[in-house]
Amino acid sequence: MTPRTLFRSVAVAEAVTWALLLAGMYLKYVAGTTDALVSVGGALHGFVFLAYLVSTSFVWVNQRWSAGTGALGLLAGVVPFATVLFDWQLERRGKLDGGWRLASGKEHPAGAVENLQAWVLRNPLPAVLVAIIGVSVVFAALLIAGPPVPVG
Numbered sequence: 001m002t003p004r005t006l007f008r009s010v011a012v013a014e015a016v017t018w019a020l021l022l023a024g025m026y027l028k029y030v031a032g033t034t035d036a037l038v039s040v041g042g043a044l045h046g047f048v049f050l051a052y053l054v055s056t057s058f059v060w061v062n063q064r065w066s067a068g069t070g071a072l073g074l075l076a077g078v079v080p081f082a083t084v085l086f087d088w089q090l091e092r093r094g095k096l097d098g099g100w101r102l103a104s105g106k107e108h109p110a111g112a113v114e115n116l117q118a119w120v121l122r123n124p125l126p127a128v129l130v131a132i133i134g135v136s137v138v139f140a141a142l143l144i145a146g147p148p149v150p151v152g
Helices: 003-030 036-063 067-076 082-092 112-122 124-145
Strands: none
Touching: 003 036, 003 082, 036 067, 036 112, 036 124, 067 082, 112 124
């Protein structure tokens, strides 16, 4: 899997879960028919949103994006469907070209963040398990915390 494939897959999944959540909100608040889709869509979107933040950060390091580009990538996850638009912009500017530069036998990492990324690329199975557990723990903590309290 290349940086392009990883980023694009998660960016599209994030947009799809936005659509599911928005459809659920429409059914609940506009049509007044059911709120079942809000729970499912909200949970899926929350999980994929966290995965998007992690994968965007991972690709950011690999591609050596500027701080502005990386921050914009993270913020794109907050606006419905913006992840797909951000992906198109990255593609147009060649910001997703190439492979994993810190993979085994390639560049040597410089600094803690690149050392972590090199370890992940050289140990994919343990890294995926750690990532799934990490995202699940954060997701569970957010579920326990509950939704934000409405103002007013």
